[in-house]
Amino acid sequence: MTERTFSIIKPDATQRNLTGAINAMIEAAGLRIVAQRRILMTKEQAEDFYDVHRERPFYGELVEFMTSAPVVVQVLEGPNAVVRYREVMGATNPADAAEGTIRKAHALSVGENSVHGSDSLENAKIEIAQFFDEGDIVG
Numbered sequence: 001m002t003e004r005t006f007s008i009i010k011p012d013a014t015q016r017n018l019t020g021a022i023n024a025m026i027e028a029a030g031l032r033i034v035a036q037r038r039i040l041m042t043k044e045q046a047e048d049f050y051d052v053h054r055e056r057p058f059y060g061e062l063v064e065f066m067t068s069a070p071v072v073v074q075v076l077e078g079p080n081a082v083v084r085y086r087e088v089m090g091a092t093n094p095a096d097a098a099e100g101t102i103r104k105a106h107a108l109s110v111g112e113n114s115v116h117g118s119d120s121l122e123n124a125k126i127e128i129a130q131f132f133d134e135g136d137i138v139g
Ligand code: GTP
Pocket: 053, 058, 061, 062, 091, 092, 110, 111, 112, 113, 115, 116, 117, 118, 119
């Protein structure tokens, strides 16, 4: 089924000029970038976005990192986009990520892991709506 998922190219990647290299891996995997914007997240945006992790010990560090430099927020579209993009990203910790994945190729650590992707279709809808108006997504 054709789905949409939400992606973030994180500060560690934008700072190393890896936006194009990561987009090439996304497109090679059969996912189409149907909306994209480079932004500097506010502290409030990062706190809201990662609200589920509020009680975790790394929450402060995570918010600090996500606001430390620009990110690229994206909507990706394609067959089974949510699961497909999780496969393309690889495991959260790059040490565990499979060969050929974005995190294996580019991530620096479990925190600075280059990309975010929604973990369910329900969360994808919520996350997309946090950063895009429906009219800005051209499929
Ligand atoms: P996201 O797609 O970014 O949500 O990654 P994920 O779903 O693979 O991981 P999870 O939702 O469990 O964690 C969200 C993000 O928090 C991760 O991508 C990391 O950037 C960060 N994170 C997770 N665990 C740690 C940790 O132990 N230390 C630090 N510094 N950051 C962490």
